[in-house]
Amino acid sequence: xxxxxxxxxxxxxxxxxxxxxxxxxxxxxxxxxxxxxxxxxxxxxxxxxxxxxxxxxxxxxxxxxxxxxxxxxxxxxxxxxxxxxxxxxxxxxxxxxxxxxxxxxxxxxxxxxxxxxxxxxxxxxxxxxxxxxxxxxxxxxxxxxxxxxxxxxxxxxxxxxxxxxxxxxxxxxxxxxxxxxxxxxxxxxxxxxxxxxxxxxxxxxxxxxxxxxxxxxxxxxxxxxxxxxxxxxxxxxxxxxxxxxxxxxxxxxxxxxxxxxxxxxxxxxxxxxxxxxxxxxxxxxxxxxxxxxxxxxxxxxxxxxxxxxxxxxxxxxxxxxxxxxxxxxxxxxxxxxxxxxxxxxxxxxxxxxxxxxxxxxxxxxxxxxxxxxxxxxxxxxxxxxxxxxxxxxxxxxxxxxxxxxxxxxxxxxxxxxxxxxxxxxxxxxxxxxxxxxxxxxxxxxxxxxxxxxxxxxxxxxxxxxxxxxxxxxxxxxxxxxxxxxxxxxxxxxxxxxxxxxxxxxxxxxxxxxxxxxxxxxxxxxxxxxxxxxxxxxxxxxxxxxxxxxxxxxxxxxxxxxxxxxxxxxxxxxxxxxxxxxxxxxxxxxxxxxxxxxxxxxxxxxxxxxxxxxxxxxxxxxxxxx
Amino acid sequence: xxxxxxxxxxxxxxxxxxxxxxxxxxxxxxxxxxxxxxxxxxxxxxxxxxxxxxxxxxxxxxxxxxxxxxxxxxxxxxxxxxxxxxxxxxxxxxxxxxxxxxxxxxxxxxxxxxxxxxxxxxxxxxxxxxxxxxxxxxxxxxxxxxxxxxxxxxxxxxxxx
Numbered sequence: 001x002x003x004x005x006x007x008x009x010x011x012x013x014x015x016x017x018x019x020x021x022x023x024x025x026x027x028x029x030x031x032x033x034x035x036x037x038x039x040x041x042x043x044x045x046x047x048x049x050x051x052x053x054x055x056x057x058x059x060x061x062x063x064x065x066x067x068x069x070x071x072x073x074x075x076x077x078x079x080x081x082x083x084x085x086x087x088x089x090x091x092x093x094x095x096x097x098x099x100x101x102x103x104x105x106x107x108x109x110x111x112x113x114x115x116x117x118x119x120x121x122x123x124x125x126x127x128x129x130x131x132x133x134x135x136x137x138x139x140x141x142x143x144x145x146x147x148x149x150x151x152x153x154x155x156x157x158x159x160x161x162x163x164x165x166x167x168x169x170x171x172x173x174x175x176x177x178x179x180x181x182x183x184x185x186x187x188x189x190x191x192x193x194x195x196x197x198x199x200x201x202x203x204x205x206x207x208x209x210x211x212x213x214x215x216x217x218x219x220x221x222x223x224x225x226x227x228x229x230x231x232x233x234x235x236x237x238x239x240x241x242x243x244x245x246x247x248x249x250x251x252x253x254x255x256x257x258x259x260x261x262x263x264x265x266x267x268x269x270x271x272x273x274x275x276x277x278x279x280x281x282x283x284x285x286x287x288x289x290x291x292x293x294x295x296x297x298x299x300x301x302x303x304x305x306x307x308x309x310x311x312x313x314x315x316x317x318x319x320x321x322x323x324x325x326x327x328x329x330x331x332x333x334x335x336x337x338x339x340x341x342x343x344x345x346x347x348x349x350x351x352x353x354x355x356x357x358x359x360x361x362x363x364x365x366x367x368x369x370x371x372x373x374x375x376x377x378x379x380x381x382x383x384x385x386x387x388x389x390x391x392x393x394x395x396x397x398x399x400x401x402x403x404x405x406x407x408x409x410x411x412x413x414x415x416x417x418x419x420x421x422x423x424x425x426x427x428x429x430x431x432x433x434x435x436x437x438x439x440x441x442x443x444x445x446x447x448x449x450x451x452x453x454x455x456x457x458x459x460x461x462x463x464x465x466x467x468x469x470x471x472x473x474x475x476x477x478x479x480x481x482x483x484x485x486x487x488x489x490x491x492x493x494x495x496x497x498x499x500x501x502x503x504x505x506x507x508x509x510x511x512x513x514x515x516x517x518x519x520x521x522x523x524x525x526x527x528x529x530x531x532x533x534x535x536x537x538x539x540x541x542x543x544x545x546x547x548x549x550x551x552x553x554x555x556x557x558x559x560x561x562x563x564x565x566x567x568x569x570x571x572x573x574x575x576x577x578x579x580x581x582x583x584x585x586x587x588x589x590x591x592x593x594x595x596x597x598x599x600x601x602x603x604x605x606x607x608x609x610x611x612x613x614x615x616x617x618x619x620x621x622x623x624x625x
Numbered sequence: 626x627x628x629x630x631x632x633x634x635x636x637x638x639x640x641x642x643x644x645x646x647x648x649x650x651x652x653x654x655x656x657x658x659x660x661x662x663x664x665x666x667x668x669x670x671x672x673x674x675x676x677x678x679x680x681x682x683x684x685x686x687x688x689x690x691x692x693x694x695x696x697x698x699x700x701x702x703x704x705x706x707x708x709x710x711x712x713x714x715x716x717x718x719x720x721x722x723x724x725x726x727x728x729x730x731x732x733x734x735x736x737x738x739x740x741x742x743x744x745x746x747x748x749x750x751x752x753x754x755x756x757x758x759x760x761x762x763x764x765x766x767x768x769x770x771x772x773x774x775x776x777x778x779x780x781x782x783x784x785x786x
Contacts, residue, residue, distance in 0.1 A: 020642030024649035043676065047683075047770035051777050054705035061775045081777075106741045106779050109768050 042111050045139035045621040052082040052103065053141060064102040068095075086143050086617055089117040096122050116620045126624075133624035141619045155540035157572035159580045160406065160530030168207065168275055168550055168593055170411045172522055173198050173255075174449050175268030177302050177482050179216045180295025180385070182378060185481070187216045187300065189261040195292035195389075196270060198253040201281070204274040209248050211255065211270045214239035214451050214518050216262030223258040238425050239267070239451060239518040248272060263295065266302075266484030267451035269520050271413075282409035282444070282524065284309075284401045290318070290377065290391040297322070297380030299387055302329065306372045306447065308489040309397035311365035313351035319388035321345055322380035328358060329374040331478060335361035345388075370492040371471075372485045401444060407526040408584075410593055414446060414504070414521030423513035427453040431514055433504045435523050436588060442526040443497040446504065447487035451518030454481060460509025466496040467503060483514065531579040537572040539564075545577060550591045667763050667786065671734060675767040675784040678730045682738060683771055683780060686711060693718050699729055706772040713746045716754050723756060734784050735761070740771075741779040761785040 057065060058077025068074045073095065074084060081103055088096035100115060100123035107113070112126035112133070130136065173196055181188025200206065215222050215236050224232040224240075226247035232240060244255075255270060257263065288305050299322075316337075318324045324347040326337040337357045340347045358364060375393045379385050403409055412435070420430035437443055446466070459479035464472040464486055471488055474480065486506070488496050504521070506514055542560020549555070560573050568574040584592040686700030692714060699718055701711040719726050727733070739753030758764055764785035771780045 016638035016642045017645065020645045024646055042767075043680065044768065044770060050705045051770050051772045055772050055775065055777065059775045060777075103777055104770075106777060107770060108741075108779065111768075 042109075042137075042623055044109060044111055044113060045137060045623045048104070048107075048113070048115065048621045049082070049139045049141045049619065052085070053080045053143075055081045057081050057084040060103065062102060065099070068099070080143075082141065082619060083143050085115075085122060086117050086619065089120055089122055089617075093120060093122070112624045114622050116622065118617050128625075130622065130624050136622055136624040139621045143617055143619060154536040154538060155572040156533040156536050157540055157576035158531055158533045159573075159576040161408075161580075168273065169281055169409075170413065170522060171198075171200060171272040171274065172411075172449075172520065173270040173272075174304065174485075175214075175264040175266060175270075176291070176304055176374075177264065177266035177484060178291055178293055178300065179263030179265075180297070180299055182298040182300035187262055187265075188296075189217070190263075190296035191261075192257070192259050192263040192293070192295040194257040194259075194263050194295075196255040196257075197289070197291075197389075198248065198255060198270060198272070200248060200250045200253065200272055200274065201276055201278070202250045203278065204250050204276045206245060206248055206250070207273045207275060209243070209245045209270070209272040211242045211244045212239055212268060212451075212518050212520070213242070213257060214265050214267040215257070215259060216265045220259055220262045223256075225256045225258075227253055238427075238453075238515070241517070244270070263293070265452075266304075266482055267449060267515070267518050269449050271520060280403045280407075280409055282401075282403055282411075282526070284397075286395055286397070288375075288393045288395070289389075290387055290393075292389045293387040295385060297382050297385040299379040299385045300376070301387060302374040302376040303393055304372050304374050304485040305368075305393065305395070306445065306485075306487040306489070307369055307395060307397060308401055308445065308491060309369075309399045311368055311395055312398050313396045314354050314365070315351055315394045316349040316354070316375060316377075316392070317394075318342075318347040318377055318379070318391045319345060320347065320379050320386060320391070322385050323347075325378040326354075327376045327378075328354070328363075328368070329376055330363065330367060330371070331472065331480060333361065333363065333478065334376075335363055370489045372487050374485075403526055404442065404528075406528055406530045407442070408529045409444070409524060409526050411522055411524045412593075414448070414523050416516045416519070416521075417503070419516045421513075423455065423511070424453060426515045426517040427451070427513035428516055429508045429510075429513050431506045431516060431519075433521050435502050435504075435521075437497060437499055437502055437523075437525060438527055438583065438585075438588070439499050440528050440583065441499075443490055444524040444526065445487055445489050446497070446502075446521065446523050448485065448504070448519060448521040450484055450486065450506075451515035452483045453513045453515070455511045455513075458511060460512045461507070462509070462512065463505075463507040465505045465507075466493070467498060469493050469495050471496070483508075483512070528583060531576055531583060534579065535572075535575065537575060538570050540572040542573040542577075543567070543571070545574070545581075547581060548591045550589075550593045552591075668765060671763060671765040671784050671786070672767070674732050674734055675736075675765050675782055678732055678736055678784060679738075679767045679769055679780070679782045681730055682715070682782065683769055693721070696729065699726060702771065707774075709746070712744060712754075716744070716746055716751060719754050719756075726755075732784070734786060736785075737783045739781050739783075740773060741781075742773070742776075745774075758783055758785055 056077065057074055057079050058069065060081060069077060085096050085100050088099055104123060107125060109125065112128055114121055114126060114130060115123040178194060179187030180190030180192050211224065213222065213224055213236060219235050219237055221234070222232065222236050223230060224242065226244055229247050231242055231244060231247060288303050290301055290303055293299060293301055316326055320342055323339055323341045325339040326349050328335050328337060335358050337349055337354050355365060377387070379387055414433045414435045416431060417434040418432040419428040422428050462472065462474040462480060462483060463470065466488055471492060490497050541564040543564045543566035544562050545557045545559060545566050547555055547557055559577060566574050568578045581592055681698050681700060683702055684700035685702050686696070687698040688695060691699060696718065699715050701707050701715050703711065735756045735758065737753050737755040737758055744751040762785060764783055767782040769780045770777055
């Protein structure tokens with residue numbers, strides 16, 4: 001038994017020791033650092049990138065490179081060695097490999113090294129393959145002008161208009177509500193002689209012109225003359241539209257409305273469509289002249305104005321021999337500025353007077369921005385009264401709307417698209433206008449003059465929306481008796497202008513309407529007169545392109561080599577011209593809005609084999625172990 | 626009684642195992658952590674120092690147009706190419722005051738720089754710059770690529786104790 005016990009003790013000790021040893025070995029195995037330092041201590045890959053990108057191919061002291069130059073394989077000796085290998089890697093990878101091996105012939109190293117252009121291995125010096133590498137370090141550089149997406153050499157072109165033969169644009173002379181025997185709410189029957197000044201640019205060619213005359217009263221007996229030529233004499237029911245093209249000439253023209261019973265209800269307008277060789281015709285107006293008007297007291301005239309930029313000051317001068325009451329109306333809110341008697345035939349209202357009285361009514365100059373406001377004069381108390389020429393509103397703004405460099409301003413008619421719910425004649429309660437705003441264009445103003453009709457004396461709903469955004473909504477906004485003008489600018493509200501399709505709607509209640517025929521909308525915007533470099537093409541030769549203009553005229557343009565087919569898919573010049581034409585086709589009807597001649601077009605082409613452009617490839621130099 | 630004896634045997638064995646275990650841990654600790662891997666460590670150090678010195682030499686130096694008087698870091702490149710003037714100044718500096726260059730490189734080790742083709746300074750072929758390794762111990766060679774006289778060449782730096 002005792003022997004057994006001793007024997008058992010020995011067994012216990014041996015087993016325990018074995019367990020202990022096992023634990024020790026396990027711990028050593030677990031804790032002994034099994035990782036090895038795989039960091040590669042070499043900057044060779046960075047050296048390859050920096051050396052080959054610093055060294056120009058033409059200056060390398062290497063007989064193989066010299067032979068490539070003499071054989072014409074290398075044309076641009078200003079390229080870096082890295083770029084030249086890159087160009088060869090696209091057009092002739094074997095040549096790229098030979099060039100890289102030659103340039104790096106001195107490189108003898110135990111470090112595995114490889115040069116990749118994109119995913120293409122061009123040079124390798126290695127003992128073990130990269131696929132079995134424990135650690136890879138990479139130096140990268142992007143080189144431009146090289147890409148597998150297309151040829152390494154090619155052409156990019158841009159085109160711009162250095163001038164134009166002519167540009168079709170519009171001059172719109174807008175009438176205002178102006179008459180005699182003003183009752184306080186409407187015009188009374190009074191003999192009226194009303195003058196419209198029409199200043200047409202001297203270098204213009206008048207294409208078409210019409211006068212829409214809408215007098216104060218339905219059935220108003222009226223004589224219309226232009227430059228002393230009588231063009232109409234009779235009663236005007238709602239309005240007349242007269243072609244006046246033949247009566248106008250570039251320069252100053254005078255149109256006169258004579259009537260025994262009234263004046264202009266604010267919807268009359270004269271539109272002159274003309275061609276001009278000026279690329280830019282837009283001028284920010286700062287002086288707004290009243291029409292010369294002779295009638296019976298009380299003379300009433302309101303000048304509709306819309307200003308995009310912040311107003312700093314306003315000054316009003318009236319040439320008359322009678323007392324003048326000045327007021328400013330925004331929507332239906334009216335602020336009387338004051339009444340003054342003339343001194344030496346002139347009445348002036350200073351900016352301080354105007355602003356002071358606006359402030360008293362809770363208005364300010366900023367209240368007048370980006371919407372129509374009306375400067376209203378009421379002159380005389382009895383008898384004949386006259387508003388002489390050189391009567392104006394002068395407005396100074398803190399900034400000016402200037403045409404961006406390389407842009408053309410275009411003014412186009414906004415045509416009516418839809419009418420619903422006729423009230424009378426051509427007057428509808430619901431109207432929709434649509435217009436197209438080209439891409440890359442800058443809208444300035446959309447502006448309507450509206451032939452309005454109010455039947456009865458009860459007020460009714462009036463709603464104006466641009467692209468669904470409500471700009472005026474009565475009620476709760478006040479009712480406007482003479483809804484003769486409406487306009488907005490990009491600053492009026494966000495989203496009122498957008499690229500491509502835009503719309504403007506007017507909706508009225510039961511006894512108010514606007515004419516689709518006697519109303520006139522105009523859009524002014526800037527479009528770019530150039531297109532920049534874009535895609536790269538195999539050639540840049542040009543060809544013959546037939547261009548159709550908005551006037552209906554077509555012209556054949558011989559651009560570059562006339563024997564080369566017009567193929568914008570492979571020709572950089574053709575592509576640039578097509579892009580420019582598309583940009584100048586503001587309403588996307590396939591006809592461009594400016595008239596061109598061949599020498600109006602300036603085209604610049606770059607050979608991207610000489611000037612790296614657009615494409616890029618990443619060069620990677622990898623080392624591994 | 627029987628149970629007591631068994632308990633005594635287990636306690637004794639456990640103590641012995643613990644002693645062996647702790648001894649093993651101590652040996653392991655000293656072996657793997659505190660025992661210096663002298664040769665490997667020195668080579669690693671030399672390798673790092675060599676890269677630092679090579680980086681300094683293959684730079685523009687400081688100031689950019691340094692000379693023997695104002696030099697803070699003697700680099701021999703201009704726009705990634707070896708500049709003959711800087712190379713000559715570096716050569717002169719090592720000839721005149723080699724210890725100073727070691728101090729500028731902030732290294733206690735010896736170094737010797739040479740290229741795959743000889744340097745040419747003042748129309749004379751120079752095999753290398755620095756201290757030629759004659760009685761070297763633990764020598765490391767760092768190879769770099771640079772441009773000398775419009776040719777990509779290998780720049781070698783040997784560094785040793």
